[in-house]
Amino acid sequence: MGQIFSSSKKVHSKHQPGRKEGDKVPNxxxxxxxRVAPTEEVSSFVWKDIMVADLFKGKRVVVFSIPGAFTPVCSCDHLPSYMxxxxxxxxxxxxxVYCISVNDAFVMRQWGILQGLVEQKDLENPGPSPLNPGNxxxxxxxxxxxxxxxxxMGMTCKWENIGGFGxxxxxxxxxxxxxxxxxxxxEEDGNIEDDAE
Incomplete structure (x- = not known):
């Protein structure tokens, strides 16, 4: 799994995650x-609170996290590699397989569509999880x-000086x-790219 990470060109800082192997996934x-209807109307979607355990409990899943949808490395390397x-x-x-990012649902959906992910619109056969957060x-x-x-997860970071990210x-x-x-x-055994975004 680790082989699909891109190599960093420039190291900015080191990160020590709050969670480690063997720890529980935060719920x-x-x-x-x-999606509740196959059309593109606003009413075709409803807001739903989903507990992380509803997605992952009883399953073995891959989760990869990115700094942001539409960022160059995430759009050109990371998501396409997993696809x-x-x-x-x-x-x-x-x-x-799940991708998580500190972005809202609207941004994640549009990014997924532009990246070529196919939306689940067949509501009679919703696939393995009816709680499909990205559809x-x-x-x-x-x-x-x-x-x-x-x-x-203890995985937050800020790139305010680089790209104005919060x-x-x-x-x-x-x-x-x-x-x-x-x-x-x-990424890079705890290092972050300074110039990726």
């Missing part, structure tokens, strides 16, 4: 927009708009097995 509320390897990842005993068929995009999950998430990839952190990969 916080995610504010998501869930390309999606079927291979599932063959490794993984039930689903996509393969990789599920989780909006962590208030950074609640990212903070609980609180965002460190780049990491993890395997969660029934709400426990089985594997955790940090």
């Amino acid at each position: 916080v509320v995610i504010k998501a927009r869930i 390309k390897l999606y079927d291979e990842i599932l063959k490794m005993g993984i039930d689903d 996509f068929k393969t990789i599920k995009l989780i909006p962590d708009g208030a950074a609640k999950f990212t903070r609980a 609180e965002r998430s460190w780049r990491y990839s993890a395997v969660f097995n029934d709400m426990k952190i089985e594997k955790l990969f940090l």
Whole structure:
């Protein structure tokens, strides 16, 4: 899993995550927009509070986190790498793949569409999880708009001097097995790119 991270060119600072392998995955509320009709009307979506445990409990999933939708490295390297390897990842005993970012549900949806993810519009056959936070068929995009999950994971960072970013998430990839952190990969073993965004 760790091989799909891009290499850093310039190291800015080191990060020590709050959670480590063997720890429990924090169970916080995610504010998501869930599709309830196959059209593009505003009324085709409703806001739903989803507990992280509702997504991950009893499953073995890959979760990767990015600093932001539409950022160059995340859009050109990270998400496309997981899209390309999606079927291979599932063959490794993984039930689903999720991408989380400190962005709102509107931004995550538009980013997913522009990246080529296919929306789940067949409401009679919603796929493996009716609580699909990003409404996509393969990789599920989780909006962590208030950074609640990212903070609980101990993965927040700021790039105010570089790109004017406020609180965002460190780049990491993890395997969660029934709400426990089985594997955790940090970009550059805990380093962050200074010039990525």
